[in-house]
Amino acid sequence: MAMEWTEETIARLRDLWQQGLSTAEIGRQLSVTKNAVVGKAHRLGLKPRPSPIRRAAKAAPAPAATTVETTAAPAATESTQAPSKPEVTAAPVAAAVPAPEKAPAKAQAAPTPAPQPKPAAAAPVSEDAAPAPRATRAQPRATAKAALRPVSEPRRRSSQSCCWPLGDPGTPGFHFCGATPLPGKPYCAEHAQLAYVKLRDRRDNVA
DNA sequence: CCCTGATTCGC
């Protein structure tokens, strides 16, 4: 089977995506490849992020050989202002580049990633900022002053309820938190703390 | 080489 894009995983994808994490990064955190991430992102319709390239449409056998109205310039329509390096400006935690290395573990996590939230146990989150080697060039641009106004960044209704999974997906008792999520996030304040822990062991743990 | 995301196309 390919991948079970559940509401929850999709929500996380959306969220991480919005945070400005790279597709590969999101993939690592979601235990999928970057291809999967980007592919799903496209199908979801989200994807207005700065693309490094613009691949010219190759297979474009314009059959129009008689008429002249074929010159439908597809470009020059939105060159207003491309945010060169938006990247993460005020990402919670996960944006701090985890990846200590090329995670050997790939595409092996269980299809039920639901991180068992422990309401009592305050996540033993070790904020150990792994000195990622690749960070040297992977995220040097993220050093922007996180001083952007939170203004004009509203519409991103993930849902009206926290989508943190409670219980085992598939069991009758399974449900989502349902609390009011933080603006722009799929989780409520409590679960956002758990969700944004840069704990890249999540997938290993989840199995 | 590494990274990035985009698109194609077999499944």
Place this chain on the structure above:
DNA sequence: GCGAATCAGG
């Protein structure tokens, strides 16, 4: 619908 393969720019 999914995502590896491939492409393409930095």
